[in-house]
Amino acid sequence: MTSHGTSGPGPAGGTGRPSGTGAADGPPSGALTWTLAEAALRAVEEVGGYAGGVYLRSGTPGLLRLAVLVGLPGPVFRPWWRMHTNRPFPVAEVHRSGQSVHLPDVEEAMRRFPQLVASLPFPFASLYAPVVAGRERFGVLVALRAPTPGVPVGSQDRNRMTRGGLHLGEALAGLVRQGTTVEWPDEPVCVQLSTAGAPPVRFGAFDWDLDSGMVTMDRGLVEILGAEVTSPCRIEVLTSLLDPEDGYALWAAARQATGPDGRPVVRRIRLKGPDGGLHLLEVSTRARKDAPPPGAGANGSGAGLRLTCTLVDLGTGLIGSDATDRLPRAILAIDRLGRVTYVNERTERLLGRSRGSLAGRPLWEALPWFGHPFHEEQLRAALLSGDPVRFLAHPEPGRWLSVSLHPGRDGLTMVLVPEDDPARLKPRAGTPGPGARGPERAEDSLSLPDDRVSALYRPVALAIALSEAVTARQVSAVVTEELLPAFGGRQLAIYLLSERRLYLAWETGFPPGFLEPFDGVALDERVPGVETLTTGRALFFESMEQLGRTYPDLPLDAHSGARAFLPLIASGRPVGSCILGFDRPRGFSPEERTVLTALAGLIAQALERAQRYDTESAVARGLQDALLPHRLPVWEGVDTVGRYLPGTQGMDVGGDWYDVIETGQGHLALVIGDVQGHGVAAAATMGQLRSAVRAFALAGHRPQDVMRGTNRLLIDLDPGQFASCCYVLLDPESGELRAVRAGHPPPLMLRPDGTTELVQLAGGMVLGIDDRASYPVTRLLLPPGAVLALFTDGLVERPGQDIDDGIALLRQALAATGSLPLADAADRLIREARQVTSRPDDIALLLAARRPDHR
CATH class of the missing domain: 3.30.450.40 (GAF domain)
Incomplete structure (x- = not known):
């Protein structure tokens, strides 16, 4: 059900930010x-x-x-x-x-x-x-x-x-x-999550008087070196904290910086911290004459040749590019939000792009092929499971990469290796690793998903198909069409529980008559189809021999393949058992066992829903037949016709209704409404609302009061349930209309000259949301020969289509009815909807016409 014309603050459009103030024209608050x-x-x-x-x-x-x-x-x-x-x-x-x-x-x-x-x-x-x-x-x-x-x-x-x-x-x-x-x-x-215990980045600087050999350090450097080092001190105190080779590099940098051209020099040196560990520092040197040292007072000499050095303690103990640029692998890293934080030199060459053009960009922008659903699934697997993931990527024609994802709390490291022969990476039975070329490649071998593992990416399709299946036979057909091909199965049997026995509801692929002895088996029998249900655990047998050893008295068919017995349990309630059969022996990976067990839960829920369908559908159908009007009042000068079509997805009946009420004051009330949801609950709520509207209308209440009273009643009856409604009070003599609507599509009018229009009615909030909601009245005229069309959104909504386009098509159809009798016009308006085999929502239509000769 779609809500139309509701009052209250709406979402902030196009800002990318949430609405935080409720103001119509102010910026959202943070x-x-x-x-x-x-x-x-x-x-x-x-x-x-x-x-x-x-x-x-x-x-x-x-x-x-x-x-x-x-x-x-x-x-x-x-x-x-x-x-x-x-x-x-x-x-x-x-x-x-x-x-x-x-x-x-x-x-x-x-x-x-x-x-x-x-x-x-x-x-x-x-x-x-x-x-x-x-x-x-x-x-x-x-x-x-x-x-x-x-x-x-x-x-x-x-x-x-x-x-x-x-x-x-x-x-x-x-x-x-x-x-x-x-x-x-x-x-x-x-x-972004806070970094897990990473040391902070620290900065320091010192000024080296080359003539006197004295070093003056700022507070940042003193903190890095520890309290035992004071400033100023001799250069030998600082170099004593360096390894000899780094000390030589520092002196060489000083000589270069003070050379004829005086260019700045950058060196990376290792500095011993107070804890004995090594800190990797970047030292930038620049010679300055007559510049006071950092921290020197007004009496500082400022004479002679000085060297200013800036140190950055990256806190990591290692600058990544120093190490990874030497590796024969393309390596990049992303943070937990998917932004590229590091790229090594080989990645630049492999991708043909500079680090600057990659750093800071989302992974799927830096590597567009990562937007493929399969690759997104690998990224989700690494981020959620925390386990390394390896797979084969095909970023462009003729190019293959083996990709390894290594996740951590603060991000993920990716290793990319070009592959000239991806076929060699396919796993082969009996080989220790999929296509390893030698010991040096064993750790980098790629676990390429084969046909069985690719089945792990079919559950969403199965879930969608199951959601559209209504009967047990439809559910079983979906499992046959989706589940068996995904996992390479050939046989399927579904048993349903009834009075502590399992009865065969569906089979395919088994030898004729083979499963008959198991039809009606009691829950105390020791057979795998029973034990998987009573224990709630899935049972997997890699071969028929393994199954026979576990159940020596069980009759076996001629196949030697594997078997999977899955418990069908929905929300803790036993529904039945599902058996998957395979032509050949095969193993079941932990991922396959997980997904098959989960899919069994989906199948169980679909079957439980299907079992309830017949009973619940009959109850709901009876409710709706009793509550919808069997005939409409006959009134001089006014014709009325109603039509109702149930949805075809899920429960057959919903909460749409229409009604025509003789108010007792010489007026007719035209009513149409739509309760959220389908099934018995929606039909029951519809009946309560219909009765409430009739009671208020027969009592002579004004349209706005009818809607207010019905709104408060719905809130009291079922908090959280809501409905839309359009209520039109017609004076048959004058044709005057007084109309209110609560989040419902406005009606259409076919005028005597054949033109149509969308009747603009002031809108109020849907019923059941706000007990203080008001419903303004719109007054207009229904001329003799005109037709007023009230409808629910099921008549104008189509998947992937804007509702305004649907209303425009309905206007065209209404105009095409011309001078048809009102009943024929109603049939034509719903004819197309009636022919649709997949109708997600039910439809209600109410037409009211003033006869042309009625003045």
Whole structure:
């Protein structure tokens, strides 16, 4: 359902910043951003995480947006910027329930949220806390960290997350009291984590009087050298802290700087610190005459030849380019937000670009081929799992690179090696490493994904297809078409649980009749299809011989291939079992086991939904049939016709309704509305709203009061539910219309001369949001022979199409109805929609016409 013409502050368009003031013409305030960023950083650091963020309400009911992302590059995680609160993901559940969720490892995540693991199939732990203040729900606080398999999240970290969410909620409530709009309509702001214990960069300087041999140091250099060194001192005191070779280099630099041309000289030397460690310093020397030394007083001599030296302690113990420029590898580094922070000399040559043109740029801009979905997936894997990732890249025709990603808390180092023969890198059975040329290449061998591993990047496609499957047969067909080819399987069987027995619901690829003995097997039988469900653990057998050794009494078919038995468990409830069969023996990598188990959870949820479908659909259909008017009032001088089409995706029925009410004061009330969602809940809410509108209308209330009363009733009945509505009161004698609308598309009018127009009605907020909302009245005239068309957005919305374009097409169709009888006109307007096989939303249409001869 789309909201139209709602009141209240809207998102700041095109600024790239969140709305922070609610002012229509003022710039957004940074207070909201700083508050969110500070809370996210604190939460991540307190629980020992490496990333996190905050999801915040967006201004669109039922939609959260990622407002702040800490420690991860935003563009690589674009699919997770938006989160609908009805999705089966932890962020949505936490926001809906107001309860925290803690997932210590991938096993727990698979059990509770298989969609999360299917979309991010990497080992990581995640903690979620609601951001609330009293009854006000703002969003969800998230922290990611390394997994702790089998070890639950400790109470201290649970409490830290809970406190973080509560403190952030109170801070946001304070911003609301100050007039700030606490909503996030934009893309997320990315925030860098603090560096993990890196020593600070320090600076120092000294002035060397070459005639006297005295050195005067500033405070910065004294701090670097330690308290045992005082200033001024003789040059020998300073050179005693250098290795002999570095001392010679310093003297040579002095002689060069004081030579005939006097050019500045830069040298890198190693300086012994007070802890005995070596600090790598850059020394820039420049000769000056008659210049007072740093820190010298007014009585400083200032005579003779002096040498000024500036030292920079980079704090790393090593200047990267010194070491990496000597390596026969192209090396670059990025920070946790994906910006290039270092490029060595060989990378410049390999890419044909200078360091200056690469440094500071996002990786996907510096290396555009990293924008490919496969390469983004590798980057996500490294950033989330913390494990090294190796893969083969094909940046341009005829060119291949082996890429190694080595992640750390503060960033990621990448090694690029040109490959002339990528085929040799394919793994071969029985070889110790994929295509290693010798001992010197063994550590750099590339794990190129083969056909099986490439299946790990199919779960999102399977999840999308499952979301569109309604019946158990459709779910099984999707699994056959998507899952089997992705993993190279040939056989599939799905069993569903009923009265403590498993019944065969779908099979393909098995010998005829082979599975019949297992149809109706009891839960106390020792067969793998039962044990995978009762234990909740997936069972993998690399060959039929291995399966036979484990279950010696189990009948086996003629195939010698592998078998995978997957438990179908949805939200802790057993649904059934899934069996995958393969023609040949094969192993199952840890990644494949993880993804297959997660996908089994998706299949279970789809099958559970399908099992509920028939019962729930029948209940919802009965509700809607009972609640929609079976006939409309017959009134002299006015004809009315209504049409309803259910959606074809998911539940068949939704919350659209129409009605025509004789008010008792000689008027007709024309009503059309759209309740959020589908199914029994939407149909029930629709019935309550329809009854409320009828009651208010029959009591003779004004249109604006009908809408106000219905709005307050919906808030009392179901906080969080919302609906749009358009209410038009028609005087059949005069044709006068008094109309109000609550976030609903305005009606169309077909005039007697055949022209059409979009009736401009003042808009109010959708019902169920604000109990103080008002609904202004618009007065207009319906001439004799004119037709008024009220409709829900399902009639004008198309995927990928702007709703205004849909309304324009409906206007053309309405104009083309000409002098058709009203019932025929209604059929023509919905004819195209009726022919569409995939209709995501239901449709309601109400036409009202004044007869041409009625004056």
